[in-house]
Amino acid sequence: MNFNSIEYLLFVPLVFLALLLAGARFRWVVLLAGSCYFYLTLKHLYLLMALFGVTAVTYLCGIGIERCKEQRWKRAFFWSGVGADLLVLAGMKYLPFIEGNLNLLLKGVSSGLAVPEGRVLVSIGVSYFVFQAVSYLVDVYLEMEKAERHPGYFALYLAFFPKLLQGPIERAGDLLPQLREAQPFDQENIRAGLLLFGWGLFKKAVVADRLALYVNTVYGDVHAYTGLTLWIATYLYAFQLYYDFSGYTDMALGTARMLNIRLTQNFATPYLSRSVAEFWRRWHISFSRCILDYIFKPLQMQFRAGKNWGTAAALLIAFLASGLWHGASWCFVIWGGLHGIYLASSVFYKPWQKKMHRRLEVEKSGLLKVWQTLFTFHLVCFAWIFFRAASVSDAFYVVAHLFEGSSGLADLFAAQGATDLAIVSVSGVLMLSVYLVRERNLAQKDFFQAPLWIRWGVYLGLTAGLLFFNMDSNAGFIYFNF
Amino acid sequence: MTKSLKCLYTAVMLFAAFVVVGGKFPAVGRLFLPKEPTAYILGDQYRMCDLDRFREEIPAGKPSAAATLEEADVLTLGDSFFNSALASDIFANELGRRLGGKVHNLATKEFFEPQSYPLSYLQHIGYRGDRKRILVLETVERSALERSGTYNGAGAAAGNELDALAFKVLKNNDVEYFFKHNVMVGPLESRLKNFRFKYLNIVDKSIGAYSLNPNMLFYQRDVEFSRVKKTDAVVVAAARDIAKLSATLKERYNIDLVYMVIPDKYSVYRGLVKGAPSYDRFIPRLCSRLTEFGVKNIDVYTLYERYNRPGIPPLYFASDTHYTAHGKAVLAEATANMLRSTLPARGDGMSTIASSGEGGR
Numbered sequence: 084m085n086f087n088s089i090e091y092l093l094f095v096p097l098v099f100l101a102l103l104l105a106g107a108r109f110r111w112v113v114l115l116a117g118s119c120y121f122y123l124t125l126k127h128l129y130l131l132m133a134l135f136g137v138t139a140v141t142y143l144c145g146i147g148i149e150r151c152k153e154q155r156w157k158r159a160f161f162w163s164g165v166g167a168d169l170l171v172l173a174g175m176k177y178l179p180f181i182e183g184n185l186n187l188l189l190k191g192v193s194s195g196l197a198v199p200e201g202r203v204l205v206s207i208g209v210s211y212f213v214f215q216a217v218s219y220l221v222d223v224y225l226e227m228e229k230a231e232r233h234p235g236y237f238a239l240y241l242a243f244f245p246k247l248l249q250g251p252i253e254r255a256g257d258l259l260p261q262l263r264e265a266q267p268f269d270q271e272n273i274r275a276g277l278l279l280f281g282w283g284l285f286k287k288a289v290v291a292d293r294l295a296l297y298v299n300t301v302y303g304d305v306h307a308y309t310g311l312t313l314w315i316a317t318y319l320y321a322f323q324l325y326y327d328f329s330g331y332t333d334m335a336l337g338t339a340r341m342l343n344i345r346l347t348q349n350f351a352t353p354y355l356s357r358s359v360a361e362f363w364r365r366w367h368i369s370f371s372r373c374i375l376d377y378i379f380k381p382l383q384m385q386f387r388a389g390k391n392w393g394t395a396a397a398l399l400i401a402f403l404a405s406g407l408w409h410g411a412s413w414c415f416v417i418w419g420g421l422h423g424i425y426l427a428s429s430v431f432y433k434p435w436q437k438k439m440h441r442r443l444e445v446e447k448s449g450l451l452k453v454w455q456t457l458f459t460f461h462l463v464c465f466a467w468i469f470f471r472a473a474s475v476s477d478a479f480y481v482v483a484h485l486f487e488g489s490s491g492l493a494d495l496f497a498a499q500g501a502t503d504l505a506i507v508s509v510s511g512v513l514m515l516s517v518y519l520v521r522e523r524n525l526a527q528k529d530f531f532q533a534p535l536w537i538r539w540g541v542y543l544g545l546t547a548g549l550l551f552f553n554m555d556s557n558a559g560f561i562y563f564n565f
Numbered sequence: 566m567t568k569s570l571k572c573l574y575t576a577v578m579l580f581a582a583f584v585v586v587g588g589k590f591p592a593v594g595r596l597f598l599p600k601e602p603t604a605y606i607l608g609d610q611y612r613m614c615d616l617d618r619f620r621e622e623i624p625a626g627k628p629s630a631a632a633t634l635e636e637a638d639v640l641t642l643g644d645s646f647f648n649s650a651l652a653s654d655i656f657a658n659e660l661g662r663r664l665g666g667k668v669h670n671l672a673t674k675e676f677f678e679p680q681s682y683p684l685s686y687l688q689h690i691g692y693r694g695d696r697k698r699i700l701v702l703e704t705v706e707r708s709a710l711e712r713s714g715t716y717n718g719a720g721a722a723a724g725n726e727l728d729a730l731a732f733k734v735l736k737n738n739d740v741e742y743f744f745k746h747n748v749m750v751g752p753l754e755s756r757l758k759n760f761r762f763k764y765l766n767i768v769d770k771s772i773g774a775y776s777l778n779p780n781m782l783f784y785q786r787d788v789e790f791s792r793v794k795k796t797d798a799v800v801v802a803a804a805r806d807i808a809k810l811s812a813t814l815k816e817r818y819n820i821d822l823v824y825m826v827i828p829d830k831y832s833v834y835r836g837l838v839k840g841a842p843s844y845d846r847f848i849p850r851l852c853s854r855l856t857e858f859g860v861k862n863i864d865v866y867t868l869y870e871r872y873n874r875p876g877i878p879p880l881y882f883a884s885d886t887h888y889t890a891h892g893k894a895v896l897a898e899a900t901a902n903m904l905r906s907t908l909p910a911r912g913d914g915m916s917t918i919a920s921s922g923e924g925g926r
C-alpha cells in the first residue's frame with residue numbers, strides 16, 4: 084500500500100475509526116493489527132513472517148540481555164539477537180547478490196563449479212526494521228535503554244505502519260514511550276499532521292513523479308544521451324530523489340502526528356550543505372545517526388591508534404556498509420565508497436582548508452558559502468550517478484560522456500511538453516519559498532496562528548495543486564527498494 | 566475540538582467505511598454505481614480514464630453455444646482475449662466455425678488463472694488424455710514472460726476459501742474502483758479528469774500513452790512491458806519453459822500445443838504515439854525460438870503487421886485493450902489455416918483438417 088494511493092487515504096480514517104471504537108486501552112492492538120494489514124497488502128506473506136521472526140528474537144534477546152548478570156551471557160544474547168536479525172536481512176536481500184558474485188568468481192577461475200541461485204525475494208521494509216531491531220539490542224546491551232517487557236508495544240515499535248517501509252529509523256527511547264501513551268486524538272496534532280501529509284503528497288505526486296518522467300527517460304537508456312542531457316538528468320534525479328524521499332517522510336511524519344506520535348525528522352534542506360559531512364547531517368538523518376553511532380564510532384574506537392588514518396578508515400568502512408545497506412549491487416557499493424572517500428579525505432584536508440580560508444580572510448564570505456554549497460552539491464550529484472544507474476557499466480558510461488555534446492536534449496524536452504516543465508518550475512519556486520520561510524524560523528505553530536484567510540488559502544491551494552497537478556501515477560517510492 | 570471539526574472527521578471516517586463496504590460487497594456497491602448500459606459496452610481503457618474524447622460504444626457480442634469438452638477436438642485456453650465476446654463471438658467459436666470442427670474453450674472461474682497454470686488446471690479438472698487433442702494456448706504479450714515461468718508450476722483452485730478470503734481482503738482494486746466511480750465521487754472525478762486532460766495533458770495512471778489522430782488509448786502495463794529489456798537469454802529461457810510445457814502436455818495428456826502471444830495494442834500501433842521507440846520484436850523473436858525448440862506457434866505480431874495499414878479496419882478497439890471483431894477474425898482465420906496445414910488428418914482421433922496455412926510456423 085503506497086502512501087500516495089487511494090487505498091491508504093481510506094486506510095488511515097479507518098484506523099482512526101477503529102481507534103475510536105476500541106478505546107484507548109486497546110490502542111496498541113488496533114495500531115498493530117493495522118500495521119500487519121498494511122504490510123500484508125504487499126501480498127508477500129513471508130515479509131510478515133520475517134517481521135514476526137525478527138520481533139520475537141529481538142524481544143526475547145532484549146529481555147535476556149537485561150536479565151543476565153554475567154557479561155558473557157549478556158554478550159551471548161546480544162550477538163545471538165544481532166546475528167539472527169542480520170541473517171534474516173542477508174537471506175532476504177543479499178543472498179542472490181552473494182550467489183551471483185560467487186558464480187562469477189567460480190566461472191572466472193574456470194572451476195566448473197556453480198552455486199545454485201535461489202529466488203529473489205521482495206524485501207521492502209526489511210532493512211528498516213532489522214536496522215531498528217539491531218539498534219534496540221545495542222541500546223539495551225549498552226544499558227542506554229531498558230528492555231521492553233510488553234510484547235505488544237515492542238511489536239508495534241518495529242511494525243508501526245507509518246515508518247515501516249521507509250523509516251525514519253526510530254530509536255527505542257524515542258518511539259516506545261509514545262506508543263505506551265494512550266491519547267488517540269488531539270486536534271492540534273491532527274491539523275498539523277494533515278498539513279504535513281498534504282505537503283509530502285504534493286512533493287511526491289506533483290514534483291517527484293513529474294521529474295521522474297525526464298530522469299527515467301534518460302537513465303532508462305543512457306547510451307542514447309551525452310553531455311548536457313546527462314548533467315540535466317542527474318541534477319533532476321538529485322531533486323527527484325529528494326522530493327520523493329522527503330515527501331514520503333513528510334507523509335509518514337504526518338500520519339504518525341495525527342496519531343499523536345512524533346517521528347524523527349529525516350531531512351533538513353540537505354542540498355544547502357556546505358560540506359559532505361554536513362550533507363549527511365541533513366540527509367536521511369535517522370539513518371546517518373545509526374551509521375555514525377553503530378558503525379563509525381565503534382570502528383573509530385577500534386582504530387584510534389591510527390589517529391587521522393584510523394578515522395578515515397572508519398569512515399570509509401562505515402560508508403561502504405551504508406552503500407551495501409541500500410542494496411545488494413556494486414552500484415551502491417561504489418556510491419557508498421565515494422561518500423566514504425569524500426569524508427575520509429576531508430579528515431586530512433579540513434585543517435588546511437580552514438587555515439587557508441583564515442589567511443585569505445574569506446571565512447565569512449557569502450561567495451565562499453555559495454561556492455562550497457555548489458561544490459558539495461556536485462560531489463553529491465556525482466555519487467548519485469552510481470546510485471541511479473541501472474548498472475555499473477551504465478554509470479561509467481554517464482561519467483565518461485558528461486563532457487561530450489548534448490545529444491537527445493531537444494527530444495527529451497519535446498517528448499514531455501511544456502506543461503510539465505512549467506509545473507515543475509512553479510513548484511520549485513514554491514518549495515524554495517517554503518524553505519526560506521522555514522529558514523527564518525517561522526515554525527508550523529506560527530502558521531496555525533496566522534489569519535484565517537492565509538491558513539485557508541494554503542489549505543485550498545494545496546488541495547487544488549494536488550487535484551489538478553498530481554501525476555496520478557501511483558508510482559512507488561524510490562526508497563522502497565532499499 | 567470544535568463540534569464542526571468533530572462532524573467533519575466523523576464524516577470522513579464514515580465515508581471511508583462506506584467506500585470499503587461498497588467496494589468489497591458488490592451487492593451493496595452496485596446500488597451506488599451508475600447503471601451499466603445494456604446495448605453496448607464501454608472500453609476498459611475508457612472506463613479507467615473517463616475521457617469523453619475517447620468514448621466509443623462497442624457492441625456487445627453474442628456468444629453462441631460452445632462445444633463441450635468431450636466433443637471437442639481442439640481446446641483453447643487463454644486470458645481475456647479468448648474469453649471476451651466484444652462485438653463478436655468468443656475466439657473458440659470463431660475458430661470452430663472456420664475449422665468445421667468442435668472447439669472448446671477451457672475457461673473456468675473455479676480456478677485462479679488457469680491460463681497461467683495449464684498443467685495444474687488440467688489435473689484439477691481430472692482431464693484424461695484418452696484421445697489426441699490440440700490445445701491452443703494464448704497469452705497477452707505483457708504477461709508472456711511472467712506466464713512462461715508459471716506454466717509448469719502449481720496453480721490454486723478458487724475453491725480454497727482461505728485464498729479467496731485473502732485475495733478479497735488484501736487486493737483493493739475493487740475499493741479503488743468504487744471510490745472513483747460511485748455516484749457521489751464519479752461525476753466530480755470525471756469532470757476533473759477531463760479538465761486535467763484538456764488543459765494539462767494529464768491522463769489517468771492506467772493510460773501509458775495515447776494518440777489523438779486517430780484517437781487511441783494505450784494501457785500503462787503495455788507501455789511498461791515495452792520498456793522491459795528482453796535479452797536473448799530471457800527469450801530463450803521463456804521458450805525453453807514453453808517447450809517443457811509442450812512436452813509435458815504431450816506426454817501426460819496426449820495434447821499437441823499450439824502457442825500464441827497476442828501483441829499488446831501498443832506493440833502494433835505504437836507508431837501513432839509521438840516519440841515512441843521502435844518495437845523490440847519480442848514476439849517474432851520468441852516465436853523463432855519456439856520453432857527451434859519444436860513448439861508449434863503462431864506469430865501474431867507478424868500476422869497483424871500485414872493488416873496494420875490505412876484503409877483496413879483497425880485490429881484493436883481505440884478505447885479497449887482487446888482486439889476488434891476484425892482482429893479476432895484475422896487471428897481465427899490464421900489459426901484455422903495453421904491447424905489445417907500442420908496437423909494430421911483423421912485416423913488418429915482428430916477431425917479431418919487439411920489445407921494450407923497463414924501466419925503459422
